[in-house]
Amino acid sequence: MLEVKQVSKLYENQRGVHSIDFSMNRGEIVGFLGPNGAGKTTTMRMITGYLNPTHGSITIDGLSMADHPKKARQKIGYLPETPPLYPEMSVRAYLQFIADLRGIPGKEQKNRIGEVIERLGLQGRERQVIRGLSKGYKQRMGLAQAILHNPDLLVLDEPTSGLDPKQIIEIRQLIRELGENHTVLLSTHILPEINTLCNRVLIINQGRIVMDGHPDQLAHSMGETFEVSLEVKGPREAVLAELRGLPQVASVKPLAEESAAAAAAAASASAAPEPQPDADAPTNGGGAESQAEPEARPAESDGAEPPTVKVLVSAQDRADIREAIFYRMAELRYPILAMKKESLSLEDIFLKLTTNEPVDSAADHSDSADTDADDSEANQKEVSPHA
Numbered sequence: 001m002l003e004v005k006q007v008s009k010l011y012e013n014q015r016g017v018h019s020i021d022f023s024m025n026r027g028e029i030v031g032f033l034g035p036n037g038a039g040k041t042t043t044m045r046m047i048t049g050y051l052n053p054t055h056g057s058i059t060i061d062g063l064s065m066a067d068h069p070k071k072a073r074q075k076i077g078y079l080p081e082t083p084p085l086y087p088e089m090s091v092r093a094y095l096q097f098i099a100d101l102r103g104i105p106g107k108e109q110k111n112r113i114g115e116v117i118e119r120l121g122l123q124g125r126e127r128q129v130i131r132g133l134s135k136g137y138k139q140r141m142g143l144a145q146a147i148l149h150n151p152d153l154l155v156l157d158e159p160t161s162g163l164d165p166k167q168i169i170e171i172r173q174l175i176r177e178l179g180e181n182h183t184v185l186l187s188t189h190i191l192p193e194i195n196t197l198c199n200r201v202l203i204i205n206q207g208r209i210v211m212d213g214h215p216d217q218l219a220h221s222m223g224e225t226f227e228v229s230l231e232v233k234g235p236r237e238a239v240l241a242e243l244r245g246l247p248q249v250a251s252v253k254p255l256a257e258e259s260a261a262a263a264a265a266a267a268s269a270s271a272a273p274e275p276q277p278d279a280d281a282p283t284n285g286g287g288a289e290s291q292a293e294p295e296a297r298p299a300e301s302d303g304a305e306p307p308t309v310k311v312l313v314s315a316q317d318r319a320d321i322r323e324a325i326f327y328r329m330a331e332l333r334y335p336i337l338a339m340k341k342e343s344l345s346l347e348d349i350f351l352k353l354t355t356n357e358p359v360d361s362a363a364d365h366s367d368s369a370d371t372d373a374d375d376s377e378a379n380q381k382e383v384s385p386h387a
């Protein structure tokens with residue numbers, strides 16, 4: 001559908017984009033991600049024919065943008081960061097004007113405008129003047145003008161920028177629906193937008209594409225290891241020793257909060273030697289129905305609760321070590337309070353690719369609940385610009 005071949009745009013200051021190379025297949029929704037000044041808008045303006053590349057070629061559905069700009073542009077709908085609206089016009093008058101401009105034949109115009117008004121939820125506002133619309137509805141108007149001529153490819157520059165959370169949800173839903181019939185390239189600073197909308201992400205940094213893939217595959221392709229964060233109730237040293245002894249466990253590291261707690265516990269409990277677990281403890285899986293108190297939980301014998309051990313366990317060869325951990329801890333009757341497979345978030349990957357900051361995936365794990373919350377539709381977690 002779209003071929004961008006070795007495209008560069010050099011501005012006078014030598015910035016811009018350099019040898020950008022990617023293609024898009026029909027039906028894809030591709031997220032275009034990058035810090036401020038990375039080259040997203042420049043690339044989108046070249047794809048839509050508003051800016052000529054210094055080098056390279058762009059073809060839309062086989063049509064060269066350089067050789068057939070008019071025909072190629074008819075296949076594209078473009079929503080720039082600021083929608084190109086005429087505030088004094090009414091909704092219907094504006095769409096009529098755009099229909100004329102795009103050369104939609106007169107007898108098709110009424111139907112087409114009616115379809116777009118319905119699709120974008122603009123019914124009842126046809127006579128309203130654009131100036132009086134909310135920001136969310138202005139954005140709907142921007143999308144309406146982009147799809148009016150029924151283009152194959154939609155190019156959307158930060159389509160939810162500046163909207164409130166409710167409007168963001170609405171516009172994302174619209175983009176999702178538009179993605180059913182259109183190929184979509186959308187730029188954003190908002191990482192959850194990629195996770196909720198896109199089946200592919202392109203990351204651009206300092207004018208170069210630094211990553212291209214499915215959001216879920218990116219972590220894997222970056223050599224991510226298999227890691228599990230774990231919260232276990234049991235004698236600390238025994239839990240650590242048992243985990244380290246499991247096959248395919250490469251390392252067991254206390255999480256940041258656990259290190260501090262362990263240091264405090266060690267100081268206060270130094271008088272009482274830590275008991276060792278009983279390897280012959282019952283193997284009934286630690287079921288609640290068991291009446292016998294296990295010898296492996298000696299901390300309870302003096303009435304005190306055993307400590308909670310929080311660690312990050314890394315596996316060799318990306319082996320899934322969760323079952324082995326579960327069965328061994330159950331055997332020893334050390335209850336697992338929480339176990340979570342950790343992976344680099346898109347935010348981790350983005351930082352790794354666009355800054356020199358080392359990314360320690362364990363660093364985020366203490367607040368992994370917050371990370372999960374990132375999937376919330378209205379979450380506005382933006383990437384801080386580091387370009």
Ligand SMILES: Nc1ncnc2c1ncn2[C@@H]1O[C@H](COP(=O)(O)OP(=O)(O)OP(=O)(O)O)[C@@H](O)[C@H]1O
Pocket residue numbers: 011012013015016017034035036037038039040041042043
């Ligand atoms: N007209 C111009 N003249 C000179 N330099 C420009 C021009 N337009 C963009 N640049 C430079 O080219 C680089 C890429 O800019 P571009 O606007 O494409 O980035 P962006 O990723 O869209 O950024 P943002 O997220 O802030 O919109 C930046 O260094 C910018 O300063």
